Amino acid sequence: MRQETRKTRQKEIQRATLALLVQHGYAATTMASVAKAAGASLETLYKWYGDKPGLFRAMVQANIEELRDELVMSAAAFRDPLAAVQEFGPQLIAVLTSEEVVALNRAAAADPSGDLGRIIAEVGRGSIAPQLTDLFARAIESEDPAQVTEVYLGLLLGDLQIRRVIGRMPPPDAVEARQRADRALEMLRRLFPVYPSKLPA
């Protein structure tokens, strides 16, 4: 099979795996059910991914990277750093509380090896936080822009993520997400001085 074909095939398999993970959880997602849903054979799954953890490792990696790339793109579309943050916040809430990311986090929580958690942390937070820190470094006076990011994320998300992961909350809708993000940014601006040139006109 050609490389291109295989790549799209793998994407299909990983998509099917994620769908089953969202619906049934890690333990109840069997290799057989993945094969059936993806129209692939067990032999192929094992040849390509080695074993069940291997499949999920690849799936998590691919999906987290995909989500990251979407977020990266949207952030780059702005010149004014705080305007970018303002746009970014609600998206970040939406992504991090989505069924998909919640399911990925649950899988990571159940993974004794810690591989899934490492992937999520490195690819997810590891690439998102620096972007935010860059934006804040351009907009806010602080010797430690990374800490501004910390505070912002705390204000933005609170314990939304952990509550979602243990299953005690629906995802916030778009209106709530925007409100929450606006409040977080407003509080952040009261906590840290904004460069005068960056004040809104």
Place this chain on the structure above:
Amino acid sequence: MRQETRKTRQKEIQRATLALLVQHGYAATTMASVAKAAGASLETLYKWYGDKPGLFRAMVQANIEELRDELVMSAAAFRDPLAAVQEFGPQLIAVLTSEEVVALNRAAAADPSGDLGRIIAEVGRGSIAPQLTDLFARAIESEDPAQVTEVYLGLLLGDLQIRRVIGRMPPPDAVEARQRADRALEMLRRLFPVYPSKLPA
């Protein structure tokens, strides 16, 4: 067997269950391993708890209540509300990032029924947040003290919990916890006006 004896026996079983959960996770904690560790028989486990989820439900309930009671006690020991919060913050960080609570959260994340998550949310947050809200209502001018609590928890914990649960972080030590709590309270006081009478002497 007398009531008292049975109660202590159940406590032993639940303690052993938690220890195994912390060490191996939910999936790898077998009923047989619990029986062995607790020196109980499988028959007793099934007679008392019905099935594996039942055992874990009871265990989570008992342990969360125990943790809550410890926190409740410490908070009641103060007269000045913000002093109580100041003392409470580091403890809350320590408890919520402890191996035990992380393991309980992981079990809840893996539980498809949502029972464990419900227990944790209701017994845990459901009793802690109102206590904090009471303290803030006495110390801070706000039409919505519950939201002050929200903000405080966000500043205090950030994404510590979710990062702990997916396995990408050691628990913060006592010094870090206190620093973090102090910073959170200090930021909170800049965000919300404190009643003059409550200002420190």
Place this chain on the structure above:
DNA sequence: CAGGATCAGTAATTGCAATTACGGATCATC
């Protein structure tokens, strides 16, 4: 068009853990 590789579909194989069943010891109660 032959040859070899790759894949889907299905049928073993295997191991593990939840659950059940049973025999002997222990303990509270009368």
Place this chain on the structure above:
DNA sequence: GATGATCCGTAATTGCAATTACTGATCCTG
């Protein structure tokens, strides 16, 4: 001290899912 209940320890039973093996079908490559 008898007795019935309760408990421990261990040995089935059972079901499920990961993993492996086998059989044609399909698709590139020359």
